[in-house]
Amino acid sequence: MKNSKNKAGFEFKNYEADILSPFERLFDIFKDLITYTSGDFEEAIDWLKQLDKEYKLTDSTYTVDDFIQDLKKRGYIKEEIKGQGNGKITLTAKTERAIRKQALNQIFGKIKRNGIGNHKSYKKGLGDEHTGDFRNFQFGDSLDKISITETLKNAQVNHGINNFQISEQDLVIEESFHKSQMSTVLMVDISHSMILYGEDRITPAKKVAMALSEFIKTRYPKDSLDILVFGNDAWPIKIQELPYLKVGPYHTNTVAGLNLAMDMLRRKRNTNKQIFMITDGKPSCLKLKDGQYYKNSNGLDPFITNKCYAMAQLARKLHIPITTFMIAKDPYLMQFIKNFAYANKGKAFYTGLKNLGEMIFDDYETNRRKRIR
Numbered sequence: 001m002k003n004s005k006n007k008a009g010f011e012f013k014n015y016e017a018d019i020l021s022p023f024e025r026l027f028d029i030f031k032d033l034i035t036y037t038s039g040d041f042e043e044a045i046d047w048l049k050q051l052d053k054e055y056k057l058t059d060s061t062y063t064v065d066d067f068i069q070d071l072k073k074r075g076y077i078k079e080e081i082k083g084q085g086n087g088k089i090t091l092t093a094k095t096e097r098a099i100r101k102q103a104l105n106q107i108f109g110k111i112k113r114n115g116i117g118n119h120k121s122y123k124k125g126l127g128d129e130h131t132g133d134f135r136n137f138q139f140g141d142s143l144d145k146i147s148i149t150e151t152l153k154n155a156q157v158n159h160g161i162n163n164f165q166i167s168e169q170d171l172v173i174e175e176s177f178h179k180s181q182m183s184t185v186l187m188v189d190i191s192h193s194m195i196l197y198g199e200d201r202i203t204p205a206k207k208v209a210m211a212l213s214e215f216i217k218t219r220y221p222k223d224s225l226d227i228l229v230f231g232n233d234a235w236p237i238k239i240q241e242l243p244y245l246k247v248g249p250y251h252t253n254t255v256a257g258l259n260l261a262m263d264m265l266r267r268k269r270n271t272n273k274q275i276f277m278i279t280d281g282k283p284s285c286l287k288l289k290d291g292q293y294y295k296n297s298n299g300l301d302p303f304i305t306n307k308c309y310a311m312a313q314l315a316r317k318l319h320i321p322i323t324t325f326m327i328a329k330d331p332y333l334m335q336f337i338k339n340f341a342y343a344n345k346g347k348a349f350y351t352g353l354k355n356l357g358e359m360i361f362d363d364y365e366t367n368r369r370k371r372i373r
Contacts, residue, residue: 022062023070029057030067031102034091035210036203039244041077041089091243099243103211104218137171147174183224183268184364185261186212189279190229190245191252193328201327202247204356205278212276212360213239226264230257232285232293236264251285251295255304258311258322265320274367275315275322276360281333283308300336308336312344322346323363325356 020028029051033044045068052058058067071077076095079087134150150172159165186209194201209227216225228236231250234257257277265273283304286294296304315322322344326337334350341348349359 022058023067026057026064026067027071027076027098028102030071031095031099034095035099035103035206035243036200038246039091041091093240096240096243100210100214100239103207104214106207106211133175134172135175137168137173141173145173147172150174181222181224181270182220182272182274182367183226183265183270184212184216184273185226185228185264185275187234187257187261187275187277187279188227188229188245189252189257189277190231190247191250191280191284192247193252193280193282194247201280202245205327206242206245208278208356208360210239210242212364213242215364224268224270226261228257228260228264230254230260232256233287234260236260251293251297252279252283253285253287253293254279254283255286255307255311258308258315262311262315262318262320265318273318273320275320276363277322277324278356278360279324279326280328281324281326281330281337283336300332305336305339308340309343312340312346316344316346321367323367324348325360326350327356 026048030044030048033047034041037043037047045064048057048067049064052064058064068077072079074094075092076098077089078092079089081087134147137146151166151170154170154172155164155166158167158170188202188205188209190202194205213225213227216223225239226236227239227242228234229245230253231248232253234253237245254277258275261275265275282297282300284295284297284301286304286307288294294303312322322341323346324337324341326334326348329350337348337350340346347363349363
């Protein structure tokens, strides 16, 4: 009988992409189109047919019509009958979850991870994320924090194999980080400027919001995320509404958005709170005490910007940092964002649409570490 030797090492071979079924291939494209069309099924299918015509996505064995039937069978869409027997196809909660998951994979999947586990405070205490540091057992330490491996090593060194025993002096505790909770409000600008100049800024903003919500829900379930949109006014939206979000014929009432965000955070019991704001940087509207709107789209109006700075200072007094992600590259508007960040002692990122998601996720991780008390 021949002795076979196990060979250890690396084996290199050509990359082989995952084989997707015709439905899976079309479904990935469909989810992006649904986000782009703000949940309009008919428009998304029209776009899909045009892409199919140009890039030959289907063949005679599986057509777009077959894809639509599969969406119905698998519970991704449903037909609602209204008034005079007119039917309308709408998305189901299953589709909304799939869209959020895809957004998370598209954005967070590209981010390099520095470590594993949930966020930590960098303050030692009770928790379940180990630091790698050890110390002697002290009265009152939880037994589940005892490092079995290090304790056995100590016992062997102190007592030997023949007289093996474990005493209190042998016990070793592995330090762990104290976990905490973070409350976040994400503000999304839906003013008309978010689609001006031939640049779609709202779709990437929606994708980031969906990805962030899915990220927090799955990785940090004890954290809270509230989302609001702001135009002439500000109002909260549910996570399920994100795919359907549209830009309106609005000005930008940043003060209303900040007011609502801080009101949301006041209700949270968590010590650690923060605001993320995605905007193109130009506040142009205020709601006056008499209910009228003061609007000025010509440049930066000091009457409006000073109100924004005052809100930033108020948030600072409440220990709420504001991180602004400006998705327009206008030096004139950047100066306002710089002054706004200075008033709050917060941060500002002048990012293009391409890196928006990565910067928000990185900052979320960083803020959770820095803000823990």
